[in-house]
Amino acid sequence: MKVKIVMSYPSNRNRSKSRPLLEAVGISKNFGDFVANDDVSFSIHAGEIHALLGENGAGKSTFVKIAYGLLRPDIGQLFWNGEPVFINGPQQARKLGIGMVFQHFSLFDALTVAENIQLAMPPGETMASLSSRISSISKEYGIGVDPNARIYNLSVGQQQRVEIIRCLLQDPKLLIMDEPTSVLTPQETEQLFSVLRRFADNGLAVLFISHKLDEIRALTSRATVLRRGQNVGSVAIKGQTNSKLAEMMIGNKVKNVARQNAPAKSKLLFEVKNLYRPKDSAFSVTLRGISIAANAGEIFGIAGIAGNGQDELMSALIGEWRGADSGIIFLDGVDVSQKNPAERRVADMGFIPEERNGHAAVPSMSLADNALLTSHSIVELVRRGVLDLSSMKAKAGAIVKDFDVRLPVVNPLASSLSGGNLQKFVVGREIIKVPKVLIVSQPTWGVDVGAAVFIRKAMLDLAAKGSAVVMISQDLEEIFAISHRIAVLHDGILSDAKPAGILTAEKVGLLMGGSDAVGGVNI
Amino acid sequence: MEALILTILLTSVPLIFAATGELVAERSGVLNLGVEGMMLMGAVSAFAATSVLGSPYVGVFAGAVAGAVTAVVFALFALGLATNQVATGLALTIFGSGLSGLVGAPFVGRTVDGLPVFAIPFLADIPVLGNLLFKHDIMAYMSVAFLVIVALFLNRTRAGLVLRAVGNNHDSAHALGYPVLLVRFYAVSFGGMMAGLGGAYLPLVLTPHWSEGMTAGRGWIALALVVFASWIPSRILAGALLFGGITIMQLAGQARGWTIPSQMLSMMPYIATILVLVIIARNRRFALINSPACLGRIYMQNK
Numbered sequence: 001m002k003v004k005i006v007m008s009y010p011s012n013r014n015r016s017k018s019r020p021l022l023e024a025v026g027i028s029k030n031f032g033d034f035v036a037n038d039d040v041s042f043s044i045h046a047g048e049i050h051a052l053l054g055e056n057g058a059g060k061s062t063f064v065k066i067a068y069g070l071l072r073p074d075i076g077q078l079f080w081n082g083e084p085v086f087i088n089g090p091q092q093a094r095k096l097g098i099g100m101v102f103q104h105f106s107l108f109d110a111l112t113v114a115e116n117i118q119l120a121m122p123p124g125e126t127m128a129s130l131s132s133r134i135s136s137i138s139k140e141y142g143i144g145v146d147p148n149a150r151i152y153n154l155s156v157g158q159q160q161r162v163e164i165i166r167c168l169l170q171d172p173k174l175l176i177m178d179e180p181t182s183v184l185t186p187q188e189t190e191q192l193f194s195v196l197r198r199f200a201d202n203g204l205a206v207l208f209i210s211h212k213l214d215e216i217r218a219l220t221s222r223a224t225v226l227r228r229g230q231n232v233g234s235v236a237i238k239g240q241t242n243s244k245l246a247e248m249m250i251g252n253k254v255k256n257v258a259r260q261n262a263p264a265k266s267k268l269l270f271e272v273k274n275l276y277r278p279k280d281s282a283f284s285v286t287l288r289g290i291s292i293a294a295n296a297g298e299i300f301g302i303a304g305i306a307g308n309g310q311d312e313l314m315s316a317l318i319g320e321w322r323g324a325d326s327g328i329i330f331l332d333g334v335d336v337s338q339k340n341p342a343e344r345r346v347a348d349m350g351f352i353p354e355e356r357n358g359h360a361a362v363p364s365m366s367l368a369d370n371a372l373l374t375s376h377s378i379v380e381l382v383r384r385g386v387l388d389l390s391s392m393k394a395k396a397g398a399i400v401k402d403f404d405v406r407l408p409v410v411n412p413l414a415s416s417l418s419g420g421n422l423q424k425f426v427v428g429r430e431i432i433k434v435p436k437v438l439i440v441s442q443p444t445w446g447v448d449v450g451a452a453v454f455i456r457k458a459m460l461d462l463a464a465k466g467s468a469v470v471m472i473s474q475d476l477e478e479i480f481a482i483s484h485r486i487a488v489l490h491d492g493i494l495s496d497a498k499p500a501g502i503l504t505a506e507k508v509g510l511l512m513g514g515s516d517a518v519g520g521v522n523i
Numbered sequence: 524m525e526a527l528i529l530t531i532l533l534t535s536v537p538l539i540f541a542a543t544g545e546l547v548a549e550r551s552g553v554l555n556l557g558v559e560g561m562m563l564m565g566a567v568s569a570f571a572a573t574s575v576l577g578s579p580y581v582g583v584f585a586g587a588v589a590g591a592v593t594a595v596v597f598a599l600f601a602l603g604l605a606t607n608q609v610a611t612g613l614a615l616t617i618f619g620s621g622l623s624g625l626v627g628a629p630f631v632g633r634t635v636d637g638l639p640v641f642a643i644p645f646l647a648d649i650p651v652l653g654n655l656l657f658k659h660d661i662m663a664y665m666s667v668a669f670l671v672i673v674a675l676f677l678n679r680t681r682a683g684l685v686l687r688a689v690g691n692n693h694d695s696a697h698a699l700g701y702p703v704l705l706v707r708f709y710a711v712s713f714g715g716m717m718a719g720l721g722g723a724y725l726p727l728v729l730t731p732h733w734s735e736g737m738t739a740g741r742g743w744i745a746l747a748l749v750v751f752a753s754w755i756p757s758r759i760l761a762g763a764l765l766f767g768g769i770t771i772m773q774l775a776g777q778a779r780g781w782t783i784p785s786q787m788l789s790m791m792p793y794i795a796t797i798l799v800l801v802i803i804a805r806n807r808r809f810a811l812i813n814s815p816a817c818l819g820r821i822y823m824q825n826k
Contacts, residue, residue, distance in 0.1 A: 106694070106695035106698045108687075108688050108692050108695060109692065109816065110687070110812050110816065115688075118684065119685065119688050119696075119699055119701075120699055
């Protein structure tokens with residue numbers, strides 16, 4: 001396999017004008033059954049700001065972790081300045097000249113900026129010389145940070161600057177930024193962009209990972225788009241529209257998906273009327289006038305790119321967040337706006353949040369305990385305040401059997417299950433109760449194909465029994481595969497829902513890219 | 524009056540030793556509640572070595588080694604096997620109390636010649652101050668010297684910076700390639716050595732005999748002292764004098780027939796510590812700078 005890859009390499013080199021700084025050829029990486037990267041090839045040149053674009057779970061993070069030596073590829077070869085390299089760890093990556101700024105910072109709160117940077121540098125340099133180098137780099141790129149400030153006093157944007165300076169002091173040739181703007185305010189984002197542009201002017205290559213189309217068009221010159229672990233093309237950004245990029249990101253596979261036909265006129269089971277939710281931090285999204293009407297027997301799909309209000313909407317529908325007003329959310333005609341999640345469950349709703357570990361399930365508890373957690377006030381698992389352990393185990397056993405959860409041992413800890421199996425369990429735990437309304441977010445995120453097929457079929461079966469399912473998903477193929485009606489969430493606004501049968505991927509892509517914001521597109 | 528101050532100074536020496544050692548361990552993120560046990564092991568070893576070999580200086584050495592070895596037992600469990608630090612520390616205190624009683628049984632009732640006073644030339648001749656500060660045994664000078672060295676180590680050296688980093692965020696320290704568990708192992712061992720020295724001071728200077736449980740809660744006062752000093756070395760000195768003073772007041776008060784119950788006075792160090800905790804909790808900024816964020820949190824390598 002490797003031989004073939006190396007042989008294909010010279011022809012690659014001939015095609016490009018200059019020798020790429022970093023080139024990846026045929027990178028594949030699997031996690032169990034899950035294919036994270038599938039034959040990805042990619043190159044970046046000095047002085048270039050290159051975007052790595054893709055939806056959540058498209059394999060961006062896996063790819064950059066391979067480039068930074070945090071993961072080893074199963075197959076494939078990296079080339080640095082044309083020489084084949086095997087990057088065995090971050091230290092070696094840094095030695096080559098690859099720096100990376102992570103989404104989550106690894107700073108020491110209690111220490112000063114200079115101390116934090118000193119910890120990352122080889123020993124021997126005096127504090128005074130380090131401080132002066134920090135100041136000169138800050139000046140050169142306009143990244144002002146006080147070396148004596150303590151980290152906990154800094155804003156997130158300033159903390160990111162510390163991380164960037166820490167990278168720059170190691171004199172990198174390539175700077176990888178993993179979703180750097182996800183934690184920044186718009187002003188901080190603008191400042192970061194001008195810094196990154198200055199890097200490129202100085203000959204530094206920047207690999208910029210994002211799924212925010214506007215940012216990519218504003219900042220980068222080329223983009224490589226990943227979809228389901230595959231490179232679906234590297235394009236020059238000039239002349240690309242948001243909707244073209246969105247289409248590349250989400251693909252046109254959806255054209256071939258058999259659409260669900262909406263059930264004949266049926267009873268309205270779940271209704272949201274004009275939900276407003278102000279943002280509670282600089283990094284969240286304001287929900288503006290969201291209305292949902294889901295009927296018995298239908299799956300109501302909510303599409304959209306991550307970070308457009310999905311988390312905020314989900315917590316409002318579940319009842320983890322509640323506004324001041326009543327008369328917003330109705331279950332089968334009953335106002336549940338002021339009910340908390342447990343009360344909504346009693347009222348016959350089921351919830352499956354996106355995060356399996358820690359939100360939908362408690363990793364350190366057994367499956368039987370986890371089964372109880374969403375049923376404690378509903379099923380007879382508790383008698384006069386005392387847990388009925390055998391009923392709990394029977395309940396968990398029924399979920400495991402009906403939903404084909406593969407267990408390492410009987411009644412294992414939730415954390416010992418693979419992603420796909422735990423997801424089947426948390427989905428099964430809700431569906432087995434046949435709730436009137438099921439609210440689910442990202443039901444098949446990061447699970448293998450087999451489990452995804454199973455989970456989607458289970459949701460369709462639930463709808464067929466007369467329940468209403470509201471599904472928030474960033475996977476457009478999934479949205480088209482099982483939704484009866486589809487609406488798109490963009491920047492906190494939900495478009496009107498349309499029957500799946502009359503929608504095309506292009507139209508939904510346009511909405512996801514926000515082209516509808518000024519009312520330009522009609523579906 | 525001079526005699527009273529002198530007694531207070533001597534009483535605070537074991538507290539300075541034990542608290543300085545515990546401070547280093549805690550700044551690296553390890554809460555070792557076994558100080559009392561380590562002090563007792565230090566005390567009995569120091570007394571036994573002095574009694575058998577005849578030299579109190581050998582006793583000092585034996586006390587330091589015994590404390591460190593006891594701490595290594597703690598480290599093997601709490602760091603190597605990632606056991607709960609609170610439970611392990613409590614177990615260590617019980618273990619130390621029991622073992623020191625067993626080892627020390629043959630020595631009960633014996634006396635030894637304690638550490639001689641070593642007057643510092645010239646300085647000792649200063650009126651009043653000379654008597655108070657410069658006519659002590661060698662361990663008293665050592666305790667202050669260790670405190671100064673620890674303060675400089677933590678704030679002025681790279682190794683000290685790494686130790687603080689490990690205590691502040693062990694995941695980030697690991698990501699930068701620092702050996703979290705090894706740093707903590709050294710810090711805990713140093714803490715044990717210091718507790719052993721603090722224990723050794725009791726039979727070698729304060730009361731030249733051995734009796735079971737002779738530390739009488741000084742290990743717990745040292746633990747409280749670390750919090751009272753809000754993990755800042757220089758404050759250990761002031762706190763040790765204050766807590767030492769309170770201990771002496773109890774005795775002096777009884778002798779003079781004060782009406783304050785002695786229990787009230789023995790409460791004082793803990794009440795002062797609780798007050799400091801309340802003040803720290805109300806001042807987020809302060810807590811963030813000096814209290815080790817990873818204190819007591821279990822770290823597992825290769826998780």
